[in-house]
Amino acid sequence: MTGTVDTGSPVATLLEPVTVAGMPLRSRIVMAPMTRNRAPGGVPTPEAADYYRRRAEQGIGLVVTEGVLVDHPSAGHEDTVPRLTPGPAEAGWRRVVEAVHAVGGRIAAQLWHLGSLREPVDGRPAWTPSGVAEPGRPAGRAMTLADADELLAAYTTAARAAGRVGFDAVEIHAAHGYLLDEFLWPYTNRRTDRYGGSPARRAAFRPRSCARCARSSRRTAR
Numbered sequence: 724m725t726g727t728v729d730t731g732s733p734v735a736t737l738l739e740p741v742t743v744a745g746m747p748l749r750s751r752i753v754m755a756p757m758t759r760n761r762a763p764g765g766v767p768t769p770e771a772a773d774y775y776r777r778r779a780e781q782g783i784g785l786v787v788t789e790g791v792l793v794d795h796p797s798a799g800h801e802d803t804v805p806r807l808t809p810g811p812a813e814a815g816w817r818r819v820v821e822a823v824h825a826v827g828g829r830i831a832a833q834l835w836h837l838g839s840l841r842e843p844v845d846g847r848p849a850w851t852p853s854g855v856a857e858p859g860r861p862a863g864r865a866m867t868l869a870d871a872d873e874l875l876a877a878y879t880t881a882a883r884a885a886g887r888v889g890f891d892a893v894e895i896h897a898a899h900g901y902l903l904d905e906f907l908w909p910y911t912n913r914r915t916d917r918y919g920g921s922p923a924r925r926a927a928f929r930p931r932s933c934a935r936c937a938r939s940s941r942r943t944a945r
């Protein structure tokens with residue numbers, strides 16, 4: 724980082740290198756994902772590459788991108804949130820990844836599905852675990868098992884795209900009341916199939932193959 728830190732200071736440890744899941748990081752500082760709404764048509768611009776490069780060159784060990792929508796109509800509604808689809812969006816992310824790598828940083832793509840927070844802009848209801856949302860939100864429609872398979876495939880496709888682009892890892896967004904978080908809670912997850920019931924079953928809706936995708940991403944990144 725710029726500036727000096729007293730080597731005796733407790734925060735000095737944050738600046739030491741660390742290896743996480745086989746991925747060497749030059750510091751223990753991870754930049755939190757922050758949505759920017761600056762990707763017209765879902766495509767990260769050259770400005771995004773500069774934005775992430777500036778953060779990485781200050782010594783952040785791992786940059787986590789803003790939420791990137793998985794490629795499914797139910798995932799999100801905003802046109803300025805980035806995607807990771809073949810073509811311009813992948814090319815835009817490749818530019819971002821190369822910019823971060825060029826200054827010695829590492830970068831993970833955060834994969835995102837809004838669940839009940841996806842607005843029904845096209846008249847289609849949001850996809851939710853059980854057709855129940857937090858008070859004040861539209862309930863959405865309860866996902867079938869076939870829907871669940873479709874979405875898990877969309878996560879896998881996104882993670883593979885992240886590998887092609889050269890990301891060092893993916894992070895699965897499973898917080899803040901979005902879809903995967905809605906699966907975790909008994910209020911929003913009232914399913915009686917393999918994705919409902921005990922805490923373990925509520926947590927079973929997750930993209931399992933992503934660890935493999937992330938490993939292949941790391942292999943191709945350097």
Ligand SMILES: Cc1cc2nc3c(=O)[nH]c(=O)nc-3n(C[C@H](O)[C@H](O)[C@H](O)COP(=O)(O)O)c2cc1C
Pocket residue numbers: 755756757758759788789790833896898
């Ligand atoms: C402008 C803004 C955008 C955010 N976008 C995302 C996001 O895309 N994905 C995510 O997981 N968290 C997002 N967050 C939450 C942050 O990553 C972080 O978890 C939150 O600010 C709390 O961090 P703290 O506990 O270090 O204060 C966002 C936060 C802010 C302020």
